[in-house]
Amino acid sequence: MEKQTITIYDVAREANVSMATVSRVVNGNPNVKAATRRRVLDVIDRLDYRPNAVARGLASKKTTTVGVIIPDVTNMFFSSLARGIDDVASMYKYNIILANSDENNQKEVQVVNTLLAKQVDGLIYMGRSISDDLRSEFARSKTPVVLAGSVDPDEQLASVNIDYVAAVQGATKQLLDAGNKKIALVTGPLSEPISGQYRLRGYKQALDGAGIAYDESLVFETEYSYQAGLAVFKQIQKAGATAALISDDEMAVGVLNAALDAGVRVPDDFQIITSNNTKLTQMTRPQLTSLDQPLYDIGAVAMRLLTKLMNKEGIDEITVRLGFDITERQTTK
Structure with missing residues (x-):
């Protein structure tokens, strides 16, 4: 029946x-x-x-749902951000529709259109870069958008992140102060703004401050994965680096394990600083020293900023930068 x-x-x-x-x-x-x-x-x-949420939405012109676009649902960096988003959404009585975009530009546009067709009141985007197609979708829809842990170099979109230039400069300086002259920067594609513009700038500034010439053979672009970390270590070794600054924790675990498998002593012969301070950093032996960006808070503040935009409240600043730290563990001296 x-x-x-x-x-x-x-x-x-x-x-x-x-x-x-x-x-x-x-x-x-x-x-x-x-x-x-x-x-x-x-x-x-x-x-x-x-x-009936749909019927209520028709009456109030609001669906009290928010679309969250996540590039890789399995990466702890994004799941930590998502926790912060979800907790604040619940507090303000919003439901979340989570969509995985597989770090693929075409799929991102498709996912945004699917979410907009569901009449979401706002969008949170965590992708590592914004394609022109995606930017025009955002502009056309008139739906408020906030970037979480991501940047808009044009500063047209609201975003919550840290000062990536200062963070990488500080981490690189720490490795230089520990006596390393050749430091590898292991990162995602340099076409992405965070990696190509901000991380690279911070890295170059630290080298400049120490009077060391920038050497592009020490910069490694790779995927954000454990396998990629394992694979890239041989090239890092070949380049003669004695330390590495790595932009993703899974990647860092791969580099660490490949180093240990090759009989390299960490931190005596090779030092590592990773970037996201997810739970992974404490699961390795030795435990990984990491930049500590407040991932949960970035997600929470992004969601709160979105509630303000959705309710047309006044906002002082559309780019919100939170503080960061370096958590010392056993992969640095």
């Missing part, structure tokens, strides 16, 4: 109240007598009534 859809009208009739009263109870409006509220809630329970 097909399940009958229970409507707000059925609840009102059974509880012997107006539909407006049922609506007030469902939305937590305090202007309802306690006895009436109890009666309505009992009927809702008995009939198993669930408010």
Whole structure:
């Protein structure tokens, strides 16, 4: 037998109240007598009534859903950001639709269109770069967008991140101060703004400050994966580097394990600083020294910023930079 859809009208009739009263109870409006509220809630329970989010959205022009576009749902960097987003969304009574874009430009545009077709009130984007196609989709839709842990070099879109230039400069300087002259920078594609513009600039500034010439053979572009880290270590060794600054924790674990497998002593012969301070950094032996960017907070602040944009509240600054630190562990001296 097909399940009958229970409507707000059925609840009102059974509880012997107006539909407006049922609506007030469902939305937590305090202007309802306690006895009436109890009666309505009992009927809702008995009939198993669930408010229709779509219908509510049509009435209020809001669906109270937010689309979150995540490049790789298996990477701890993004899942840590997503936790912060989700907690603040729940606090402000928004539901989240999570969409995986596989770090693929075409799929990103497709995912954005799918989310917009679901009438989301706002979007949070965590991709590592913004293609022109994606930028024009964002502009056309008029839906508020916030970047989390990502940057817009043109500063047209709201974003929450850290000062990547200063972070990489500080980490590189620490490796230089420890006596390393040849430091590898292991990163994703330099076509991505964070890697190509900000990380590279911080790295060059630190070398410059120490009077060391920049050597592009010490910069390695690779995928953000454990396998890529394993594979790139041989090239790092061949280039004569005695230390590496690595832009992803999974990649760093790969480099560390390849070094240990090759009989290299870490940190005595080779030092490593990774970038995201996810749980992985404490699971390795030796444990990984890492830049510590507040991933949960970046997600939480991005979601709060989005609620302000969706409600057309005033905003002082669309680019929000949070603080960072370096957490010392056992892969540096």
